[in-house]
Amino acid sequence: MTTPPQTTVDVRTIAPRDRHPLIFGTFSKLAPGEALLLVNDHDPKPLYYQFQAEHGGEFQWEYVESGPDVWRVRIDRVAPCCT
Numbered sequence: 169m170t171t172p173p174q175t176t177v178d179v180r181t182i183a184p185r186d187r188h189p190l191i192f193g194t195f196s197k198l199a200p201g202e203a204l205l206l207v208n209d210h211d212p213k214p215l216y217y218q219f220q221a222e223h224g225g226e227f228q229w230e231y232v233e234s235g236p237d238v239w240r241v242r243i244d245r246v247a248p249c250c251t
Contacts, residue, residue: 174242178207188215195223198245205232206241219243 177194179187187208194204206212211234219227226246233240 174203174205176205176207180207180209180238188218191215192222195219195227195243195245200245200247203242203244206239206243208239208241209237211235211239212241 175194175198177191179190182190191204191206198204206215216229219229228242228244228246230242230244231239232242
């Protein structure tokens with residue numbers, strides 16, 4: 169099985185106020201089947217809830233690494249269920 173294309177977004181050096189716009193902007197450019205790998209310095213759980221609110225059913229969330237210093241989360245773009 170082939171791994172879908174993946175874009176890495178490392179936000180550890182990005183100002184906190186600019187992180188979510190960068191992540192959502194990157195996600196919006198993904199085609200179904202593509203993914204982004206988020207690299208962060210803390211658990212991005214609040215981001216997960218924002219994804220649920222704004223993109224429920226359009227993504228899959230998988231922790232690849234869970235701290236204590238680095239978190240890596242793979243966020244896959246999936247086709248919406250009912251288009």
